[in-house]
Amino acid sequence: MSAARAAGILLAKELRVEFRTRELLSATIVFALVVVVLFSFAFDPTAAESRRYGPGLLWISFLFAGSLMLNPSFARERTNDTMDALRMAPISPFAILSAKMLANFIFMSLVEVVLVPVFSVLYNVSLSGIVCRLVLVLALGTVGLTVAGTVFSAISSHARLRELLLPLLLLPILTPLLIGAVEATASLFVDQPELDRTWLALLAGFDIVFLTASWLLCDYLIEE
C-alpha cells in the first residue's frame, strides 16, 4: 500500500475521532479566543497600536493554541497502545506521521478561521483587500507550526512530563517561523499593504526543512 493511501486512511480516522469527541478543537478554540479577548481588554489598543502589535498577538495566540492542540496528537495513541497497532501495520511510518500532520493542519486552520474574524473586529483591523495574501501567510505559517509541532509531539509523547516538554522543545524551534509569520502579517496590516517576499521565503524554507527532516527521520520518530 502506498504511503499516501495509508495516510489518507489514517487522516480519515483522525478526523472521525476528533469530530466525534471535539476534545481538541473546542478546547483550542476557546483558549485562543480567551487570549485574544483578554489582550483586547487589557490594552484597549487604538487602530495604530493594533496594526503594530496585532500580528505578534495573533501569532502568539496561534502558537499557544497549537501547543495545546499538538500535545494530545500522539499522546492519545497511548491510551490503549493504539500506536503499537499502527506500528505493526504494514504501512510506512511516514504515513502515520503525515496523517497526524495533515489532521493538525486542518484543526489549526479551523481555529484560525474562527479566530481571525474575531481578531479583526476586536482590534479594528480591516481585512478587506488582504484576505488572499493573509491566507497565504497563515497557510505557510500553519504548515510550519503543525509539521514541527507534530514532530516534537511524537518525540515528547514518550516522556512522563510530555505536557511540559512539548512547549519547551517546540517554542525555541519555532522562533524563526514566528518572526517570519509576524513580519509577513505586519506587512499586510499597514495602510498600503504589500507582502514582503523575504519573510514569505523564510516561512516556505522553514516548512521545506521540517517536512524533509520529518520524512528522513520518521522511522526514529515513530519507533518506541
Added chain:
Amino acid sequence: MPATRSTPALASSSVGISFTGVEKRFGSFVALRGISMGILPGEFVALLGPNGAGKTTLLRIAALLASPTRGKVQFSNGGSSHPARDLHTKSLLGMVGHNTLLYDELTAAENLALFAQLYGLDDASMRVTTALESCGLGSRARSLVRTFSRGMRQRLSIARALLHAPRLLLLDEPGAGLDRQGLDWLNATLERLRQDGCTVLMSTHARNESLELATRAVVLSAGSVQDDSGPGGDPRSLLAALRAGA
C-alpha cells in the same frame, strides 16, 4: 459465538522465528539475557514464567515493536529484526497485547474496518462482518468501543489481531478479562489456528486451559530460558511440573 468462522481461510505457509543471543536492556535493567531459541513454522509455543520474567518484552521484540539491545531475530520468511521497512513480515504478524490496541472513540466495526484497510484486505467489509459475528459482537457492531466491557474489548482485540489471517500470532495473556463463554471461544479459535498450521507464541500462566493446545512449552525466568520442552518434545510433563509448583 461460532469459533470456526473467526478468520478467513489461512494461507498455507506459516512463519517461524528464531532468537539468537537476544538481550534487551532498559537503562541498567536487563529484561532479557541472551535468549536463543528457534520456533518452527506451525508450532504452538506456550511462554511461561513469573511476572517480570521477560515474556512481554520477548513478544514485543517478536512483533517488531521493540529492537533487541543485542542479538538477532530472524523470521523463516527471510525478514529480520529491523522493523521499520519490513512491511512484508509485518503483514504476516498478528498480536494481542496487554492493552486492546483499539480506538475507544470508534465503533467496533470502524476499528476493524480501519485495520482491514491498513492491511490492504480486498474483502474488508465481509471480513469485518464475519469477524464481528464470530466473536459475538455482531449486534454491537455500531457501538463505540468505550461502551464495551473488558471482556468484549478483549474479544474484539483478538478479532482485530486475526482479521488479516496472520501466519505468526503473538498472544500476551489473551484470556485476560474473558468470561467462560469468551474463554471457550478463544480456545476453539486457537485450536482451529493450530490445525491450520499458524505459528503461535502465547504468553500465559500455568493454569490456563489454552495450554492444552501447546505443542511446546518454554519457561522464562529473570530474562533467561529456564526450561524448554523443545520442538517436537512433549510439553505436558513440564506443564504438569509447573502446575504442581504453582
